[in-house]
Amino acid sequence: MFTTYQSKLFERTMLVSGVDKFVFSRPDDAQWNFQAGQYMIFHIPQGTEHAARRQYSIASTPSEKRYLEFIIGYIPKGIASTYLPLMKIGDLLTMQGPAGVFIHRPSPRPAIYLATGTGIAPMFSMISDKLADQSFTQNIYLYWGLRYYNDIYYLDYLINLKNKYPQRFEFCICLSRETDIEAKVKKEHIPFCTCGHVNTGVEMMLQKIQKTHKEFDYYLCGSMIVVESLRVYCADKGVVKEQVAFEKFTF
Incomplete structure (x- = not known):
């Protein structure tokens, strides 16, 4: 179910230099879910301009109903890489999703x-x-x-x-x-x-x-x-x- 909603930042933790873990809220709709391997579209504010859209894969599993977890690497001078580290716990970010077809395919092979x-x-x-x-x-x-x-x-x-x-x-x-x-x-x-x-x-x-x-x-x-x-x-x-x-x- 493709949904646009305001997601609240629960946690941001540095994993290693240049890579952070972000934990955001899921949509309030109890029926909403995603398939493992899919991504969300972040709307990154740019002042008065239209928000930039960036895609980030979900690292948590569909069975985790409390939050969505992301592993995000920073790009020097990147729009999202400049904005996301400045977010504070409790801040809201517009998200859309889930999207993507990179999911596990049924197969008899390992x-x-x-x-x-x-x-x-x-x-x-x-x-x-x-x-x-x-x-x-x-x-x-x-x-x-x-x-x-x-x-x-x-x-x-x-x-x-x-x-x-x-x-x-x-x-x-x-x-x-x-x-x-x-x-x-x-x-x-x-x-x-x-x-x-x-x-x-x-x-x-x-x-x-x-x-x-x-x-x-x-x-x-x-x-x-x-x-x-x-x-x-x-x-x-x-x-x-x-x-x-x-x-x-x-x-």
Whole structure:
């Protein structure tokens, strides 16, 4: 149900430098809901001009009825990146939604999620939603690309998911600018991190379990350049386009 409403800011928390978590109110309509992976449209005020519209994926799950959670990365001099950090708890922001078709597709195949940066936001919602669904039995593999170990957030959340669903969920954080995991990463986090890009993690996993790329569905989210490169990667490995869903973040 596409709705326009005034959303109240409940919480803003810095996750890492340049990335904040925002928690906003949901619409008052008890019938309103969204599908995991969808986004909301923020109306960012610009003085007397028409509001700028920016799309942000929902990171919380549809089962969370108290609020909507967003993971937002800031862009230098960006309209939303300038306005949102100045909001105070209790301030109102016009939102529209939900929108988007980046949702989990019914399939007998296990799924590989490939995210970079804040492209992880819809995947937190999608993965948590599916793992909690008792009718969903396929395995889920998440590979999240970041530059440095200090860029990681929500690691405890992912570890808890892994511990709760040990047979169905695997994840690896791929650090493209790190060269020595043991020197930079806390000992207890080493099993969940590797050097390189997300495709590095996929190749290691497939070799370990002796599967081919074509035996999985793929969900891709990140910047336009990254998503396009991952689509090429999937195609080069023989994965048909019907097995690939994606969401491109524009800035």
